Amino acid sequence: MTQTVSVNRASWGLTISTRPVAVLTLQPNWTQIFRGVTLTLRCAMKGKVVNDWKYIWYKKGISVYLNTKSKYTIRPANKSHTGSYTCGIGGRASQWRREPTWQDSKALPKASVSVSPHGLLYSGETVTLQCDISEYTDWTYRWYQNNQPLPTQTSKTVRYIIPIIKTGQTGLYRCEGMRTERPQRSQPSNDLSINQKDILTGDSVTLTCTESSGWRFYWYRHRQDSEPVATTSGSSYTLSQVSVSDGGQYRCRAGRGDPVYYTQYSEPVHIQVTGRPAAVLTFQPNWPQIFMGESVTMICNIQEGDVTDWTYAWHKTYDDGSNTDFMNTEKHQINATDLSVSGDYRCLGRNRHNQHDSTWSNRVRLTSSVSVRISPNRNQHFTSKSLSLICDLKGNSTGWRLMRYTETGVESGCSPHWGSITGSTCTITSTDTGDSGVYWCESGSGQYSNAVNITVSDGDVILESPAHLVTEGDSLTLRCKCRNQRCTNSKVDFYKDGVLIRNETTGEMTISAVMKSDEGFYKCKSDQIESPESWVTVRVVGPVVAAVLLTIILVLLCRHNIRKGEPFTFAIFMRQLFKTEMSCMLQCSMFIVKLRGKYN
Structure with a gap:
């Protein structure tokens, strides 16, 4: 009997792929790597890559990085990153590597900056800055002033030429280089300081010609073929108290022997003389004479820059010829407490930045005088009241006497028939209408104080108004006063030059800021009773x-x-x-x- 056996056969396919080839690239692809830059290594694989494989990075044969990404970033590069790098991909038990590449990490070259000529520079001179970078060529140079880039100064020229014509060009300069084929800069240079000295009118300038002894020196201005402006036995030539017209190009040369043998001409030096800023002194208010108790403010105005750019020096010449100097702000307030404020004043400014002085200002003459002081301090007074007057000179009225002009004429001194003297105060113990008039102080040398008008009324109402002048812009208050009390129980009318201007229930009116147009005759009326008129004078600031x-x-x-x-x-x-x-x-x-x- 024959037996049949069936066999099931399985089949599968095996695909053999070409091994991927690792290609390592560097960005940026420079032969020299400088410290501080960012490097990116990329590992590209030629061939089929399995997704679950990873990229492996080696430095000098030692694994330094494992990731699914195909790039390895070094930021920032320094000397420790120098070495050979390889890359590959790995998965399961497989690995491919690329042949090593050598990269070098070194410091960026440092820029240096130099200046010619050296030393302090003067207005009108030209200075040349040069930026030097020791390694490589093809740099683009960038300049900075006081850490701010100069946008117009980026070029391949290593020299930067500056004509010194204004103070704003002084400061700290530095440079740096940038390679044109890649966006990389050199290290910046150290800061170089450029200091400028302006030559102002009134300064002294000394020129020096360098040569051995035994020579005479010839100094030329503008043209070297002109006649010398000076000949000196020494090597220096000083221009004293220079003016703007002294500016120009100066040269020197030396000569000796007979006939004279001359050296060559020196290089020219350019001198530019600038006028000093002017100082102008003014008064506020503009009063050439002030009386005791008044004050004025002197203002020193420099015709250049801001107030904060200057310190202010003041000079005063007293009437006896003595002088004093003092420092202050641009404003100097003078309070007339005695006659010592009289004198000639002037000022100048000193620049805080370069210590240059302005011109001296114009001289301003201020005269102080005795002021007649009255108590109660008003123009109008009731009869049978006490009234005191004094020639006010800080409590000392020696050499001054009180004068008055009334209906009986001019009277000198505090006459016993109308007043009594206690120290320097003249007191009218019981006023009468005959005491109405003008009062002032007079010295033996013929000087006069201000004058006040006094009206003594036998009526029941007077107007309280200031005995002295009122300055424009000040506040002015007028009050209606009754003999026995202030008139506050009824409405009070106020008149100016006979015209009703105000009706008040408080018994007073106030003008917050008087103007020249407020000047005139004022009176008040209460319960149909009028006060006498008083003249109010407004002193204009000007x-x-x-x-x-x-x-x-x-x-x-x-x-x-x-x-x-x-x-x-x-x-x-x-x-x-x-x-x-x-x-x-x-x-x-x-x-x-x-x-x-x-x-x-």
């Missing part, structure tokens, strides 16, 4: 005419005398007051005629 200080006299006395028909009495008073002749008579008469037309 040019001052001497007559302004006596406006109160001119207006009040002229008006008083015109109404009484006595214009010549006032003219006589003015002549006595100013110790002048026909000029005063003419001015006073013209003023009286103008007022007569207004008040008749």
